[in-house]
Amino acid sequence: MPPEVAFFDMFSCLGGEPALRSMVGEATVVNATVDRANAAMDVTVRFKSTVPPVYINQIAEAIAPAYGLRRVTIIPIYDVASMPKVRRESSKDGVKTIFGKVTGKTVPIGSLSIESGRVTVEGDVFSVTSRVTKNGAYILTFDMTDYTGSIRVSKFIREEILKKQAASIAAGMRVKVTGMVINSRYDGDIVIDPTGAAETKKEYRRDTAEQKRV
Numbered sequence: 001m002p003p004e005v006a007f008f009d010m011f012s013c014l015g016g017e018p019a020l021r022s023m024v025g026e027a028t029v030v031n032a033t034v035d036r037a038n039a040a041m042d043v044t045v046r047f048k049s050t051v052p053p054v055y056i057n058q059i060a061e062a063i064a065p066a067y068g069l070r071r072v073t074i075i076p077i078y079d080v081a082s083m084p085k086v087r088r089e090s091s092k093d094g095v096k097t098i099f100g101k102v103t104g105k106t107v108p109i110g111s112l113s114i115e116s117g118r119v120t121v122e123g124d125v126f127s128v129t130s131r132v133t134k135n136g137a138y139i140l141t142f143d144m145t146d147y148t149g150s151i152r153v154s155k156f157i158r159e160e161i162l163k164k165q166a167a168s169i170a171a172g173m174r175v176k177v178t179g180m181v182i183n184s185r186y187d188g189d190i191v192i193d194p195t196g197a198a199e200t201k202k203e204y205r206r207d208t209a210e211q212k213r214v
Contacts, residue, residue: 004030005029024047027046027048031043041064041072042075043063043074044077045074047076054132057128097197100196103178106121108146109144109150111149112190118180120178121177124173125170126150127143138156138158139154141154153177155179155194177192177198179195
């Protein structure tokens with residue numbers, strides 16, 4: 001394979017999908033490695049501009065079934081000059097606002113119920129399934145845990161600016177969320193409808209005992 005190939009020259013069967021074409025743009029494939037034993041493929045793609053993680057996942061999900069694969073991992077790379085500077089409000093405690101406002105004292109996720117009302121929780125994001133609908137709306141959906149319990153955060157977003165901010169949430173981040181606890185008919189459980197979200201610093205517990213744990 002040449003050093004770089006236009007994305008739709010390599011994955012020509014996907015070229016007829018307008019939504020995918022708008023996400024990929026003029027991207028090129030730098031490298032592709034196939035693991036036939038596990039029906040998996042890793043693809044390094046150079047994008048002309050930064051692409052939100054949720055779009056990266058959608059591209060991978062489109063490739064996998066088209067080529068009979070169980071898993072496709074997209075590894076994005078960008079030219080440094082093309083990467084925009086992301087401006088986020090920061091506070092002295094290291095909290096970076098993603099959207100809206102996060103207020104109030106945090107409560108354990110394990111204590112939440114349909115009667116909880118408006119709450120603020122903090123935890124680690126372990127799954128992101130956000131997606132863009134056919135009419136261009138953005139459905140923010142991610143799962144988070146503080147190890148007392150876990151909760152899904154879900155919001156239907158139309159505003160373009162808010163859509164871009166929300167798309168920056170990715171698995172592995174530690175976030176603080178303020179919102180209403182509601183009953184979701186789609187998930188069959190309670191979820192948080194967020195009014196604000198912020199990225200926070202991960203705190204690692206230190207073992208200060210003289211005799212260390214094993």
